[in-house]
Amino acid sequence: MANKSVYPTSDICYPLKMRNIISYQIEGKSMATRKVEKTDAEWRAELSPEVYHITREKGTERAFTGAYWDHKGDGVYRCVACGEPLFDSDTKYDSGSGWPSFYKPIDDEKIEEEEDHSLWMKRTEVTCSSCGAHLGHVFEDGPQPTGLRYCINSAALKFEEDRDE
Numbered sequence: 001m002a003n004k005s006v007y008p009t010s011d012i013c014y015p016l017k018m019r020n021i022i023s024y025q026i027e028g029k030s031m032a033t034r035k036v037e038k039t040d041a042e043w044r045a046e047l048s049p050e051v052y053h054i055t056r057e058k059g060t061e062r063a064f065t066g067a068y069w070d071h072k073g074d075g076v077y078r079c080v081a082c083g084e085p086l087f088d089s090d091t092k093y094d095s096g097s098g099w100p101s102f103y104k105p106i107d108d109e110k111i112e113e114e115e116d117h118s119l120w121m122k123r124t125e126v127t128c129s130s131c132g133a134h135l136g137h138v139f140e141d142g143p144q145p146t147g148l149r150y151c152i153n154s155a156a157l158k159f160e161e162d163r164d165e
Contacts, residue, residue, distance in 0.1 A: 036131040054155045055133035063098025066154025075161040082131035102150040
């Protein structure tokens with residue numbers, strides 16, 4: 001059996017300049033983790049001003065305004081900056097918050113969490129482990145089976161619909 005990469009096959013969809021591959025696995029049980037490193041100028045050139053502000057400057061879109069807060073489709077939500085698969089539509093639910101909410105990521109290694117003390121409160125920031133893009137925050141008020149609510153900015157995501165063939 002030939003080895004197949006788990007990376008996206010089209011550079012048109014997700015143009016990446018991978019300089020440092022952290023780990024990979026060919027046809028394995030877990031997905032690949034890669035590190036994408038770009039200069040601030042490269043990010044600014046590739047991302048819209050809104051997406052740049054949210055993903056690189058830790059901005060937040062207004063509630064109930066993003067493309068995916070009430071989106072209902074079968075597929076995968078990827079990082080808008082690097083294309084890494086982050087959340088499956090099966091784990092998306094309506095939290096009433098006005099942002100896309102998920103109760104777990106596709107793989108815990110796809111995201112990183114860090115304490116965030118901005119806006120005079122203690123929260124846990126969620127970033128893409130591949131490119132460091134700010135995604136949103138995770139809270140401990142979600143549904144079972146995890147009890148978590150990953151509250152993610154729509155502008156930090158790109159939805160890829162399942163293609164049944």
